[in-house]
Amino acid sequence: MSTVEELKARVCAAIDRAADRITGLSDDILRHPETGYKETRTAGVVADQFTALGLAPQTGLARTGVKARMRGRATGPTVAVVGELDSLIIPDHPFADPVTGAAHACGHNAQIAAMVGAGIGLNDVIGELDGDVVLFAVPAEECIEVDWRMGLRDTGELHHTAGKAELIRAGHFDDVDMAMLTHAGPSFMPVAVGGAGNGSLVKRVRFVGRASHAGAAPWDGISAYKAATVAIAAIDAHREMMREDDGVRIHHLITHSGDAVTAIPARTDMEMLIRARTIEGMKRASALVDRALRGGALAMGADVHISTAVSFLPYVDDAPLAEVLVPNAQTLAGDGFHRIPTTGAGGGGSTDMGDLKQVMPVVQPFASAGQDAPLHSNGFYTKDQVAAAIVPAKFMAMTVVDLLVGGAATAREVIDASGPKLSREQFVQLHESLSAEEVFSGGVL
Numbered sequence: 001m002s003t004v005e006e007l008k009a010r011v012c013a014a015i016d017r018a019a020d021r022i023t024g025l026s027d028d029i030l031r032h033p034e035t036g037y038k039e040t041r042t043a044g045v046v047a048d049q050f051t052a053l054g055l056a057p058q059t060g061l062a063r064t065g066v067k068a069r070m071r072g073r074a075t076g077p078t079v080a081v082v083g084e085l086d087s088l089i090i091p092d093h094p095f096a097d098p099v100t101g102a103a104h105a106c107g108h109n110a111q112i113a114a115m116v117g118a119g120i121g122l123n124d125v126i127g128e129l130d131g132d133v134v135l136f137a138v139p140a141e142e143c144i145e146v147d148w149r150m151g152l153r154d155t156g157e158l159h160h161t162a163g164k165a166e167l168i169r170a171g172h173f174d175d176v177d178m179a180m181l182t183h184a185g186p187s188f189m190p191v192a193v194g195g196a197g198n199g200s201l202v203k204r205v206r207f208v209g210r211a212s213h214a215g216a217a218p219w220d221g222i223s224a225y226k227a228a229t230v231a232i233a234a235i236d237a238h239r240e241m242m243r244e245d246d247g248v249r250i251h252h253l254i255t256h257s258g259d260a261v262t263a264i265p266a267r268t269d270m271e272m273l274i275r276a277r278t279i280e281g282m283k284r285a286s287a288l289v290d291r292a293l294r295g296g297a298l299a300m301g302a303d304v305h306i307s308t309a310v311s312f313l314p315y316v317d318d319a320p321l322a323e324v325l326v327p328n329a330q331t332l333a334g335d336g337f338h339r340i341p342t343t344g345a346g347g348g349g350s351t352d353m354g355d356l357k358q359v360m361p362v363v364q365p366f367a368s369a370g371q372d373a374p375l376h377s378n379g380f381y382t383k384d385q386v387a388a389a390i391v392p393a394k395f396m397a398m399t400v401v402d403l404l405v406g407g408a409a410t411a412r413e414v415i416d417a418s419g420p421k422l423s424r425e426q427f428v429q430l431h432e433s434l435s436a437e438e439v440f441s442g443g444v445l
Contacts, residue, residue, distance in 0.1 A: 029045065033100075038086075064139040072128075072131045084111050106184065106376060108141070164356050165427075169428055180365075197351045201282055202272065222301050225254075227304065245277070275348060320361065368391075
């Protein structure tokens with residue numbers, strides 16, 4: 001019977017032997033970015049990696065997700081190691097796809113490599129663990145191409161704009177008890193645990209006016225574009241009165257302003273993202289935005305169609321699971337280990353790990369990308385594949401060992417200490433309670 005430290009040493013040795021394979025995978029995905037729910041090449045690469053480990057991957061989950069199970073020696077809790085398949089769209093990124101503009105400016109390529117690397121390490125010891133490990137490559141974490149994704153929802157192909165919520169709804173996390181994922185971060189924090197993420201709602205907005213000749217008879221038109229700009233001004237007017245504790249961020253894009261500069265615009269489309277730290281804060285901010293949208297329509301005599309859906313729920317690490325991971329991260333990072341406070345607005349960012357947290361214990365540490373350009377910028381990519389993929393592969397695999405050795409006692413303690421979670425049905429109901437469809441007539445209809 002191997003000791004815990006012997007099992008961890010074997011895990012790390014196996015990852016070291018496969019270091020070129022792991023870093024090569026991260027680099028390959030970096031150079032072939034794909035956006036959410038379209039990650040077909042990346043999913044195929046992951047499936048091949050799972051097959052090479054002797055596993056039988058499930059594919060096509062929520063369009064592109066890939067899942068494989070490693071079975072321990074005894075029945076017990078199941079721990080998932082997760083990686084995200086998708087990229088952003090940043091056309092001037094140095095590794096952007098020249099056709100689509102897709103680019104891994106958030107380090108998901110390294111997440112996938114770290115997940116596979118953890119699997120490589122655990123494959124060497126799984127026969128001595130009392131529980132299973134699921135390796136899960138999930139789609140569509142980035143909240144982009146909102147109109148296209150909501151179009152898939154309209155046709156019934158999807159229910160959620162983000163991948164983890166879609167997988168939860170479909171039952172693909174029903175056989176998992178807890179999960180971990182490592183995100184790329186700045187080099188001044190080689191390894192970090194903590195922080196928080198805001199929840200967010202997406203809105204697809206269409207103002208409908210009436211076209212008319214912009215020069216000869218503008219008075220006969222109703223400008224959908226002007227209705228949108230009035231609404232935007234109304235939203236901006238509220239900013240000084242938003243609750244500081246809500247940590248609200250409101251972003252918008254006008255994706256279609258009109259059809260011709262010579263005509264009063266009859267249609268203007270917007271995508272909106274509303275972030276807040278709590279679900280109640282999300283509701284307050286959403287109601288504020290809806291009032292402003294209606295106000296813009298009423299002011300100009302236009303109509304407005306508002307579709308609201310959840311993109312992410314609020315996130316914070318489950319402390320009991322984080323405390324199992326922390327000693328392993330500290331062992332590898334030494335003085336480079338950091339604890340991030342969980343107070344404040346969580347930096348304003350969001351992640352659908354918040355959705356997963358609603359149904360199971362989760363932790364999302366950070367590992368250095370090897371440079372300090374801002375996340376989601378044209379300068380951010382995983383420059384140091386060892387720091388971004390090899391190191392987290394090791395500390396996640398070491399944490400799985402801690403959780404599943406000795407009858408998986410630590411895993412069971414984490415589940416108990418993390419407190420009650422939502423059932424799949426309750427999770428779906430929560431999402432639906434935050435979603436809405438509205439048509440408000442300011443005069444056109």
